[in-house]
Amino acid sequence: MIQSSFTERNLRVLFPLPAIVFIGLLMVFPILYTLYLSFTNWNLTSGMGPSFVGLDSYLRVFSEPRFLHALGRTFTFTVFAVAVEVVLGVAIALILNRAFVGKSLAKLLLLLPLVATPIAVGIVFNLFYDPTIGLLNFTLDALGLPQGRWISSENTVIASLVMVDVWQWTPMITLIVLAGLAGLSEEPVEAARVDGASEWQILRYVTIPMVMPVILTAMILRLIDALKTFDIIFAMTGGGPGYASETLNIMGFKYSFEYFRIGQSSVILVALFLVVLLCSLGIMKLRESSEK
């Protein structure tokens, strides 16, 4: 009897408890532990355990040109990928929002890249981009166009990777925006039409502003993901040629699993964590102001 009343009194705590414990163990602890490791000089190649060195690892990593390049590349990749995805995604959503024959088939086809495994996508695109036996160069050659070296060239590797990301993730933006468009009321559009607004004006001044919060939500989701992109880059180039496609995440991976510099790798990951956090906060602020 006493027991059951205890349960009843504490239902509010007990029900979410498993989730809280889960989050604590699997999310908070790793983050705090990574933070702790970033203040150590743990390096497995020395055969010695971690010892506290304060900000030393931070200074060493931040003064590496390679780190700054990786940071810049992370932003370049993200900005280009997300920009193209949002523009294309919204455009496709607007098209799909109209009634036409074969609409559901088009929606289904659009969904396919989204459900593909990124590593498999990477392997297939590697073959597609291969300068000697790849389909892309073969097609360009057949059309009489100049061939490229794609992911094998330092100059085109980021653009080539952005293309793969766009291929895979544009549908996600489309889906979210499509859901937003479906929820809009028809009245403002009809009112604008009665007032003699052109189709373009309706789109520019009525539809887009109304669906803007949804677009920004989709953008936040994509942005966070794009900043952390690992699978596609790892499967396709591993950060190469040289370090030409090395983003923070790839660099962090190499530092821990190829160089075994656990302390410095943690610094890179803490930096990435902060980058993602600040960017998301920025966009959330933007979203709040657009809602007002």
Added chain:
Amino acid sequence: MKHKLSKIGVALSSLCLCAGAMAQSGEIRVLVANHPYGELLKLSIPQFEKDTGIKVNVESLQESQLTQKLTTEFATKSSTVDVFMTRPLQEGKMFSKNGWYAPLADYDFSDYPKNIMNAASFGGKPYIVPLVTEWQVLYYRKDLLQKAGLKVPTNFDELEAAAQKLNSESVAGIASRGKGAAAVTQVSSYIYNYGGQYLDKGTAAFNSKPAIDAVRYYGKLLGNYGPKGVTSMSWENIMPLFQAGKIAMWTDASVFYGQIVDQSKTQIPVANFDIANFPAGPKTNAPFIVSSWGISVANQSKKKDLALKFLNWASSKEMAIKGMMGNITMARSSVWVDPVVRSKMNPGLIETRAFAAENGTPVDRPYMSAVGEARDLIGELVIESINTKGTSNKLDQLAKEKANRVNELLKESGEYGK
């Protein structure tokens, strides 16, 4: 009711006892690489289980993932691994320094070449049983050489001339790994044949003139006559091109021979592929010959007796002969003179191995704990050289910078000058 409960209790406890007894009679966890020999072990394990009653839980991983998994498990002291395949030159120093290998004092190592045992021992004591050996060779297309009226190149001048002559719009004259770190092992033989080396007495030596000349030559070959995009190619990118007939010559490790002459995997009649000794350089001909894979018992294993039993079986002469029959080049010396094996094995492999065993260099990378990072640093040199077709005027300066960085790494891990 009570009676029923007690019956269930008895049944449950006897079940527990059974499980306990089973665990005692043996269950071990083994990590293998998805290398042909790892596959062979996996196929043969059911027989081992039947013969010994030891249950083997085997996991197979790609080589770098194997290193990562082992490192994570051992470093966090949470491992239940008992036996694992390991790469002596890549991870041996670091693993031994962290005390992750169990010593193998009682194993009979008399059947293994001495220079190979050097990489399997630390502080004079053996910790790894070498399994597979590989050496640098030249693969080539017999038909293309014949058509061009060329003989198989035996030195670097002939190699370059042949690459030039064989190079065309549709077929690359020569290929070798160009992808930074992955290229380092393959450049090593070029460096040795120019009279250089990566490290000398625990100090970086790849900024010496012979080593830089070799890197230049490598860049000239691949930059002028290599496949497109070679700086992002490792063997897994070169292999399909070679099999598709897009490459005339290829220098890489002997381990790929079995795959090259597998007719089901190639569009070219396999009779057109052949293998030859790595060509001589201006100074000597000492291509690498190394033990690429070995097997060890994990030091934290709680079932070392069972683990040793498995290791003895997995590295036995019988298994080695099985491997040789599948074109896997094993490290045991005795299997190379076994008449049955010799009659079945490809003569090209036997000849090139004999040459490398006699003249070769038993290391194919900077042999140090921080080898991963050192390979990336040297890889930058290789890429610069290929991108400029060997003409870069920054190469000497770059080599000096990278050598300094490698020396720093050696100092950090306490291996400098040793």
